[in-house]
Amino acid sequence: MTKKASDNSSIYHGVIAEFSTSDDLIHAVNESRKKGYVQMDAYSPFPVHGLSEALGHRPSNLLVAVFCGGLIGALTGFGLQYYLSVIAYPYNVGGRPFNSWVSFIPIIFELAVLFAAFTAVFGMIGRNGLPRPYHPVFKVDRFEGVTRDKFFLCVEADSGEFDAKKCQAFLEGLGSSYVEIIEK
């Protein structure tokens, strides 16, 4: 355990606490929010119902980006086909107009879906800060329990009025079996 007695919060990542049930974890999240901690992250071996609501996760605004991605895809789809069949290589097929937009629709639709999906996937990865080979919580040996049967709550240092010692005592008071202060 880190013993450095300093209130300089910039050297700390935060304080991590281990819990053995998902109910304890949600309880701890709720109590920490009441206490005034804002920046928190919770780790669990499986999706816990109600956890993201407790953490106060807001609906992401990725939606707008995905819509724009879809729109750009649709325009690209139309533009490609318009350029090909009207400008670059106009070809008379059974007397149909060069700009046969009806037959362009499947490709327009496909590209709209493709671009929207790419925006969603890469936007999600980007906004989650991935790829991320190093994370301070990896320093905690017991953290590997999160892949089996343990639940962790990490109150992060940029969370309101952060004092590592006080936070540690607070989390211990919530019935955590193990609390550790993590440096950056």
Place this chain on the structure above:
Amino acid sequence: MNLQTRRHINNVSNGCFAIGVIAGIMTFIGAQSSPKEFASGYLVAYVFWLGITVGSSALIMIHNLVGGGWGMAVRNLLDRSIKNIALMLPLTLPILFNMHELYEWTHLDVVAHDAILQHKAAYLNTPFFIARMAIYMIIWIILFIALYHMHDKYDHTLDEGLLLKLQRVSGAGLLVYALTVSFCSYDLIMSLEAHWFSTIFGMIYMVSFALTALAIGIVVGVHYQKNQLITENNYTAKRNAELGNLLFGVNLVWVYVCLSQFLIIWSGNLQEETPWYLVRTQGGWLTWIYVIIALHFVVPFLLLLLRKVKENFLALGLVATLIAIMRYVDLYWQIKPALYPQPQVHWLDFSSLICITGLWIGLFLRFTKQGTLFSLRDGPDHDE
């Protein structure tokens, strides 16, 4: 459901029956002087409500197979909806009596001079048509009785063996749904223009029926939730959003199949295929298709993209209402141009729609008085 609610539902139900019967009498009188207007207007209204009744069974069977909270929210309403096949059975009779007004292939003198209709006469003839309608009805009645009673029993006993049986019936039932709805749409609608054919036509109606049933299911679910007839635990905001996503998806599938038919015929540009679209995209009917594209596809599409709309009971109810109304408008545009090259909205269109609507809702409300409006086995674990 307390005594007061029961009495209230009784009154509303009686009112619906009264409106339906009065409209029915007016329609009957009007039909004597203008049988063609009556027959075509009645067919639109009949197919609209038949779609809701039969389409509900598709949603029930899908829910039996895949489960999910969305289905639990409207489950028992859909169960009541399929019981209304008892009403659709006698309502088929006016169509059978007026076949001569609707279907060119019933005119033997026309068939005698038409090589194509002669070739099709083995299938398109009056006795076989009536027999087929009877077969669809018998199949639906048997299937719907089985679905209703097995689910009711499972709800009370929670016997896992029964669930497995219910799933087997649903798996086979969806196949039966596909076949009966396809052939029924060929008979009732496609044969209005007997020279024309489209292989995706049945698919369009399978989707249309399920879409109409889903829209009406949401409208009724939201209404009951607002009036606290379904508790907040059954029709939750989360399930409302799921139903909204489903409505978005099914509506998009409908657009997809309709566009597929149009695209294939447009690119083929063959003279035996194009007339169906030619009459429907000329003169007054062209306005109708623009309205359908705008209000059946573009507006609901954009609205249902918004999470706020799907999480709001009233907003989703209104979008579902719009889709249900546009389903009727689309059916009108599919059926009427076969007989009228220019749109002529007749008062018999409205009176036959009001007649069937009144009777259907009246009977539906009667059914809702029995048992509970939500499934007894419903619980939060269905949302996982």
